[in-house]
Amino acid sequence: MVHWSAEEKQLIASVWGKVSVEECGAEALARLLIVYPWTQRFFSDFGNLSSPTAIIGNPKVRAHGKKVLTSFGDAIKNLDNLKGTYSKLSELHCEKLHVDPENFRLLGDILIIVLATHFTKDFTPACQATWQKLVGVVAHALAHKYH
Amino acid sequence: MVLSANDKSNVKSVFGKIGGQADAYGAEALERMFATYPQTKTYFPHFDLAKGSAQVKGHGKKVAAALVEAANNIDDIAGALSKLSDLHAQKLRVDPVNFKLLGQCFLVVVAIHNPSVLTPEVHASLDKFLCAVGTVLTAKYR
Numbered sequence: 001m002v003h004w005s006a007e008e009k010q011l012i013a014s015v016w017g018k019v020s021v022e023e024c025g026a027e028a029l030a031r032l033l034i035v036y037p038w039t040q041r042f043f044s045d046f047g048n049l050s051s052p053t054a055i056i057g058n059p060k061v062r063a064h065g066k067k068v069l070t071s072f073g074d075a076i077k078n079l080d081n082l083k084g085t086y087s088k089l090s091e092l093h094c095e096k097l098h099v100d101p102e103n104f105r106l107l108g109d110i111l112i113i114v115l116a117t118h119f120t121k122d123f124t125p126a127c128q129a130t131w132q133k134l135v136g137v138v139a140h141a142l143a144h145k146y147h
Numbered sequence: 148m149v150l151s152a153n154d155k156s157n158v159k160s161v162f163g164k165i166g167g168q169a170d171a172y173g174a175e176a177l178e179r180m181f182a183t184y185p186q187t188k189t190y191f192p193h194f195d196l197a198k199g200s201a202q203v204k205g206h207g208k209k210v211a212a213a214l215v216e217a218a219n220n221i222d223d224i225a226g227a228l229s230k231l232s233d234l235h236a237q238k239l240r241v242d243p244v245n246f247k248l249l250g251q252c253f254l255v256v257v258a259i260h261n262p263s264v265l266t267p268e269v270h271a272s273l274d275k276f277l278c279a280v281g282t283v284l285t286a287k288y289r
Contacts, residue, residue, distance in 0.1 A: 030267060031267045031270060034267040034270070034271050035267065035270055035271040052266075052267050052271075056267065112251070112255060113254055113255060116254075116258035116259050116262075117258045117259075117262035119259075120258075120259045120262055123259055125179045125183070128179055128182070128183055128255055129179075129182045129183040132183045132184075133183075
């Protein structure tokens with residue numbers, strides 16, 4: 001089980017409290033599809049992903065981004081039981097969605113960049129370290145039920 | 148992975164905006180890398196890694212200079228960084244995985260100091276550029 005210090009929990013809560021799940025989620029997913037275009041392979045039914053502008057404006061991308069980041073919020077509420085929290089989602093991503101877990105790491109890195117652009121100097125090294133740890137354990141939890 | 152004309156132009160533009168801050172960005176990227184990925188400290192047992200360390204600042208300057216050199220010679224990064232590539236292969240032998248980690252931290256530093264510059268397209272170009280630099284530096288490993 002992952003251990004979270006009081007300071008880490010505080011850094012997570014204070015950032016999350018200021019995040020617009022809808023905006024950040026949409027931006028993170030759009031950037032994932034733009035920066036790592038091969039990730040578009042999972043979204044062939046999303047319509048127009050032909051350019052960064054199309055991706056950013058795509059309503060399905062925005063909606064899905066919001067969904068993904070909302071789920072992230074569940075992780076934050078259950079830091080002491082991430083594997084349990086993500087057990088069903090992990091099975092889903094393996095058995096139905098067939099998503100290579102590497103993609104969870106890519107999205108995690110992208111989320112860090114999005115947070116950095118929003119929080120700028122408030123995204124201190126300690127903050128970044130905590131959040132990289134968080135996205136890493138979320139990715140690990142999502143990959144846990146893969147077989 | 149190939150850098151398009153757009154990528155090259157985006158990268159040059161970013162480094163143009165960074166200008167003289169490059170040294171500080173290099174130092175901050177290293178500081179963040181040590182904090183976020185503690186295993187990277189194993190390559191610097193001989194360094195004082197405390198906050199504000201002169202050695203980290205000095206090393207950040209070297210890292211930044213290499214990135215600036217690569218950006219200024221973006222049509223031939225392998226040529227521009229050939230000696231550095233030899234150094235990493237023969238002497239330093241930093242595991243290839245670590246270049247991604249430093250690259251991520253450099254992106255974070257750019258994002259923090261120039262949030263409006265790091266549009267998704269520029270983010271993509273810069274990420275590709277940093278990957279290309281890492282690839283060049285590890286190209287002669289075996």
